[in-house]
Amino acid sequence: MKLLRYGDAGAEKPGMLDADGTLRDLSGVVSDIAGDVLSDEGLAKLRDIDPASLPKVDGNPRLGPCVGNIGKFCCIGLNYSDHAAETGAAIPEHPILFMKANSAIVGPNDMVMKPRGSTHTDWEVELGVVIGKAAKYVSKEDALDYVAGYCVINDVSERHYQSQLTGQWTKGKSCDTFGPTGPWLVTRDEVADPQALAMYLDVNGKRMQTGNTQTMIFTVAEIIEHLSGLFTLQPGDVISTGTPPGVGMGIKPTPVYLEKGDVMELGIDGLGVQRQEVGQDA
Incomplete structure (x- = not known):
C-alpha cells in the first residue's frame, strides 16, 4: 500500500x-x-x-509528511561507503547518530527555506524507515519485522552550522523545512529488499546524486538493531539512513550550495518523487 x-x-x-x-x-x-x-x-x-x-479526492491537493505525529526523527551519518570516500571521512565502526528536530519536517513538495544568512545549504536524498511497533533490543535478523514501511527523505543540511557553530551536527540539520518527508509511505510488503533501491537527486535539472542502498555501510536491519539497543523505537519514529555521493559539499574543487530559486527533485525506486523550490528566510 x-x-x-x-x-x-x-x-x-x-x-x-x-x-x-x-x-x-x-x-x-x-x-x-x-x-x-x-x-x-x-x-x-x-x-x-x-x-x-473510498471517496476520491478531487484536484491536486498539497501532500503533507506521509507520517503524522512523528515521535523521533533519527538520522544516520556517513552511511554510504562512496559518500564517505567523497568527504574524505573514515568508515565509521558504528552507525553515526544525530537527531533532526521535528519542527524541520515538511511535506515532500513544500518550499525549503534557507536560514537567514545561510551560504552552505546542501541536499541529501535518503531512504526513510518508519517504525511500526515498539522495538527494544531487536536483533538484525528480526529487525525488518518492526518496519511499517519506507519513504523518501531529503536530509537538507546547512554545512557551516553543522561543522562550524560548535557542537553536534543537529545544529545544521534541524532548521525549519530541512526534513521533507514523503510523498507516501510504502508498506514493507511492497519493498522486496531495502538494500537494493536506486536513488537520485537533481538540482535545476542536473543530476547531482546517483546511488543505491546496496552501498550502505550499515543496513536498515543493522541500524534498527543498533538503535533499539540504545533506546526504544516507537511506532511512528522515523530513521533517515544516510545519503549516497554527490552532495554539494563534496564537489571538487569548489563546493556548490543551494541558492534561492533553485529546484531540487529527488526520488527512490518505488517510493515516489519529491520536488522543492528553495526560498530564503528574510
Whole structure:
C-alpha cells in the first residue's frame, strides 16, 4: 500500500493511493497515518479495504509528511561507503547518530527555506524507515519485522552550522523545512529488499546524486538493531539512513550550495518523487 497525508499544513487528512494512482480519502476509516495504524494489525485492516469503496479526492491537493505525529526523527551519518570516500571521512565502526528536530519536517513538495544568512545549504536524498511497533533490543535478523514501511527523505543540511557553530551536527540539520518527508509511505510488503533501491537527486535539472542502498555501510536491519539497543523505537519514529555521493559539499574543487530559486527533485525506486523550490528566510 501507498499511504499518505494531504491537505493544509497542520490539518492533513489520511489517504491511500489506489492501483491507478488515484488518491482516496481514508478519514472515514482512520484519523491519521500514525500510531496504531502503523502496526501490523492496523495495516492489515487497511489492506482489507477495497480502495474503490473510498471517496476520491478531487484536484491536486498539497501532500503533507506521509507520517503524522512523528515521535523521533533519527538520522544516520556517513552511511554510504562512496559518500564517505567523497568527504574524505573514515568508515565509521558504528552507525553515526544525530537527531533532526521535528519542527524541520515538511511535506515532500513544500518550499525549503534557507536560514537567514545561510551560504552552505546542501541536499541529501535518503531512504526513510518508519517504525511500526515498539522495538527494544531487536536483533538484525528480526529487525525488518518492526518496519511499517519506507519513504523518501531529503536530509537538507546547512554545512557551516553543522561543522562550524560548535557542537553536534543537529545544529545544521534541524532548521525549519530541512526534513521533507514523503510523498507516501510504502508498506514493507511492497519493498522486496531495502538494500537494493536506486536513488537520485537533481538540482535545476542536473543530476547531482546517483546511488543505491546496496552501498550502505550499515543496513536498515543493522541500524534498527543498533538503535533499539540504545533506546526504544516507537511506532511512528522515523530513521533517515544516510545519503549516497554527490552532495554539494563534496564537489571538487569548489563546493556548490543551494541558492534561492533553485529546484531540487529527488526520488527512490518505488517510493515516489519529491520536488522543492528553495526560498530564503528574510
